[in-house]
Amino acid sequence: MGFRAHGRRDMFAYVLRRLGALIIILLGSSFLIYNLAAISTDPLEGLKTSTAQNKEQLIASLTRELRLDLPPPLRYFLWLRGVLGIFVGNPDFGNTREQQSVVEAIANAIPTTIRLVFVATIVALVLGLALGITSALRQYSRFDYGMTFFAFLLFSLPIFWVAVLLKQYLAIDFNDFLVTATISPPWIIGLSLVTGFFWAAIISGSRKRVSLVFSIAFVANVIFLSFISATQWLAYPRLGPIAIFILSVGIAVGVTYLSVGLADRNAVKSNLLMAVIGTLVYFPAQIVLGSDRPRFGIFVLLLTLLITAVSVSFIFARIDRGPIIRTSIITSILIGGLILVDQMMQAWRPYVESDDVNYRPVATIGQSTIWLSEATFWIRVLDFAMHLLLPTLALTLISFAGYIRFSRGTLLDVLNQDYIRTARAKGLTERTVVMRHAFRNTMIPLTTIMVGDVAGIVGGAIITERVFAWQGMGTLFNKAITSFDLNLLMGVILFLSTLAIVANLIADLLYSALDPRIRVGAGKK
């Protein structure tokens, strides 16, 4: 630790050293797995027991093609020679058994897997952080115990089992429900009770206060669900300007509260004005987004909102502009999201009523409906989303338990630090202490954990893809194993382990960038 890094040059040397180690590790692990797979596999097995006339010929040709006359370690070096071509700009990862290039096969599969993993990771992170932090702030409360049990339960669930349950209850049964979209009174009462207990568990204080919170949450939820049921909102979803205005005001107040506090009048004013402007922007946005260039429309919408956010906060904020600008930008992006969601909801009825969907919008298999070439942009986006729904939910459920536990533990550690005591002692509000001092320091280890986890999640996606019949890396991997396709197998594994190592390197670098106490390469002298 006594070694002080001398800035950028040391960092560069460190990255180079790590990259060097990366290559050596990849060589080692690929050698290991290649021989393991090659020794235990007999691609000729199927042919040997076949009754084909030209059996001998087939065996001979396959032996020649796969170089089975050579022992596995030698074959590895043949394969390696092709791969090392990457340094002279001519890599050769070989062909699959169907004579498709391995690189091409992987390149086709990656986007699917990334789409799945990316969304699931984001959702898991946001939810896990929110629940974990609440849990830590209410340590040893009923909510905390409940969350701990919930997290352990999720840890213990096999993902394929959850996926089958989701398919049944959230796809098949929910699709049936959507035909009428009326919620029966027992369900309304039941769901409201759950919501009531949830909020009552979070709110601490006297028994009177807890029961008050419970009643308010219960009644509000009953009214809300009855409204949803009576208007059949789930079958005919629509936000419209009024709902967007109400939600925007909610977002503005919430974001301001969490970020700079409601005491900052200028921030409140600029965010509320942002909500009003967002609602007004809704009307011209309908024309732009409904045009035949919707992507350009989205760009224009978000750009407009961002520019307004910055200018509005410049008008209101006289001192301390940075935080207010930041808050307004977050608000504006969320409002933009609302307008886009509304646009997708408008596509809902045509989507549901189309022949190929046939009133079963929640999809259980595949990554998109194949027709839709003549469908509008928004229907296609909606179709994507409906196919993403269940796999993402399954992956999220499995991975966010870790985030709950980790963010809870880290936040509790941080809250016991001396600088938190100092912050409280100098009279900062609890919100500032938690959101500014504690939360940001909790994010540091969490970021690195998340990045380092990427490879693991891709591994988990293998099972998810199988359950929901997606054509991604998992399918490719399954195919490689079951068809004794060594080139394809090595390609997939090489890709995944490179991803893992690079992700770990990025995690380390991020750690040192976020936490100035940590220096990469220090101590290695």
Next chain:
Amino acid sequence: MTTKKNSSDETPKDAGENAIFNKETEGLSQGQIVIRRFIRHRAAMISIVVLFSLIVVVYTALDWRIGDEEDPFIIPGWWKYGFEDMPELRYGADCINGSVGCPTLDAVPFLDGDGVSMGEHPFGQDDIGRDYLALVMRGAQRSLLVMFIIGAIAATLGTIIGSIAGYFRGWVDAILMRLVDFIITIPVIIIGSVIGFHFGNKGAAFLALLLGLFSWTGLSRLVRGEFLTLREREFVDASRVAGASNRRIIFKHILPNAVGVIIVSVTLLMSGAILLETALSYLGFGVTSPDVSLGLLISNYQDAFTTRPWLFWYPGIFIIVIALCINFIGDGLRDAFDPRQRRRLSRKEKANARALQSRAEFN
């Protein structure tokens, strides 16, 4: 380190509570303190009881055949069917809703007034009439076996390799840790699939053995870390000066100090192992038919969920209960071994602490 920090952090409020904690641990060895803390962890104790009863029930359910194939010595189990028996498949009038092989378990006494009864096939029957209770028991046996074998092998290998790397450092450490890097870069489900696809048919125990050979890496890193710090401590120097051999220092002096980390991480590894086994069997790369495992059962009957949900629920519930118990035990152990961990004081004890504290201030 930690004790020093705690004492410097001590505020007047903590003083009273500390007095209570100190009094509780007076005259006890470290091991006794850990055991006490563990016994106080309610969730972990419930889990231990549940898991232990589950293991007993599962392993005594079916007949044990010991000895040669032709004329085995049979220890009878408490359940009448074996997992290979094929009793007559119940269908039609026997089942209420016209399904095939419906379960006869009646655990709710109030609804039909028959009281609790097992019936002929409490968990139902599979497609060809095999008793599903027997199948689930057999599957749980296999899954538990795989879990324990993976845990045992990973614990042994991880501890030994981690100790050697951390104790000797230098080139031994470098070589061993590069080996760890080789293995750790490949997602475990991938190694498992490659192994399982080729060796799954050689039996669950063999599969578990091979999987164990690849699951020790995380543990060995942890143990190495522990050793790197512990080897610099004074008691190690003292025993070295006294002439202890390397082996003696490693196993008698350092290892007992690292045992907390090892136990906790092995329990977590085991809960991961049972999920790994079920996932592999689900993918078709694990235990294969004619043998049975919980993952295989779910995989076989996932499409039957709409019509015969019990074929899906029972194996799933067994997996969850086992994994949940192990996770809670691990959590209890972690709390028990953590020197900073304190239990929450009850209201009465808090009052006592306040009284103690005010007395201290008064004096």
